[in-house]
Amino acid sequence: NAGVTQTPKFQVLKTGQSMTLQCAQDMNHEYMSWYRQDPGMGLRLIHYSVGAGITDQGEVPNGYNVSRSTTEDFPLRLLSAAPSQTSVYFCASSPGRGYTFGSGTRLTVV
Amino acid sequence: KNQVEQSPQSLIILEGKNCTLQCNYTVSPFSNLRWYKQDTGRGPVSLTIMTFSENTKSNGRYTATLDADTKQSSLHITASQLSDSASYICVVSAGGTYKYIFGTGTRLKVLA
Numbered sequence: 574n575a576g577v578t579q580t581p582k583f584q585v586l587k588t589g590q591s592m593t594l595q596c597a598q599d600m601n602h603e604y605m606s607w608y609r610q611d612p613g614m615g616l617r618l619i620h621y622s623v624g625a626g627i628t629d630q631g632e633v634p635n636g637y638n639v640s641r642s643t644t645e646d647f648p649l650r651l652l653s654a655a656p657s658q659t660s661v662y663f664c665a666s667s668p669g670r671g672y673t674f675g676s677g678t679r680l681t682v683v
Numbered sequence: 684k685n686q687v688e689q690s691p692q693s694l695i696i697l698e699g700k701n702c703t704l705q706c707n708y709t710v711s712p713f714s715n716l717r718w719y720k721q722d723t724g725r726g727p728v729s730l731t732i733m734t735f736s737e738n739t740k741s742n743g744r745y746t747a748t749l750d751a752d753t754k755q756s757s758l759h760i761t762a763s764q765l766s767d768s769a770s771y772i773c774v775v776s777a778g779g780t781y782k783y784i785f786g787t788g789t790r791l792k793v794l795a
């Protein structure tokens with residue numbers, strides 16, 4: 574049972590580039606979400622999904638897109654990377670109570 | 684505004700000593716409160732969860748308390764070990780939703 578798997582673990586992008594952070598879970602959880610973690614701040618919700626085909630915005634959605642075509646996968650797309658998007662990104666899934674987090678993706682935008 | 688505040692921001696203790704971390708929240712309606720442990724470079728891992736009616740919850744050497752009247756929680760670590768060095772995050776869930784409010788965490792370092 575792998576839990577929540579995020580790839581890549583590290584990424585460096587140039588300003589303006591686009592990329593997709595991958596997230597997959599094998600626990601059949603309906604709820605999945607993406608957070609970013611910045612120094613001195615709590616985790617902030619970017620986007621979330623309550624099931625396949627359903628997504629919604631969180632607290633800081635600008636500059637990011639998501640889709641949920643299957644229960645297992647919830648990719649996060651950066652449309653045009655900006656230095657302000659330098660952060661650690663966590664994907665999490667939940668059966669309804671409590672999260673299982675992935676190990677994170679450290680993204681640097683230069 | 685829903686907020687979760689944790690104190691202290693950082694703490695250094697010697698191995699074998701006890702410590703207590705604090706969490707104050709202003710989240711309404713309240714559903715539950717969790718404490719997570721986050722090791723450096725890893726995702727947070729759940730330690731305890733408490734609902735409105737629960738005052739104390741233990742997980743090994745970790746004991747969480749909740750006072751729903753004063754909207755305060757604490758995490759007590761007994762007989763600390765080097766492996767307890769991590770950030771501890773308090774997370775409060777607003778009732779009826781998937782809305783989770785994260786504290787900024789307490790960074791604990793345990794020295795030999």
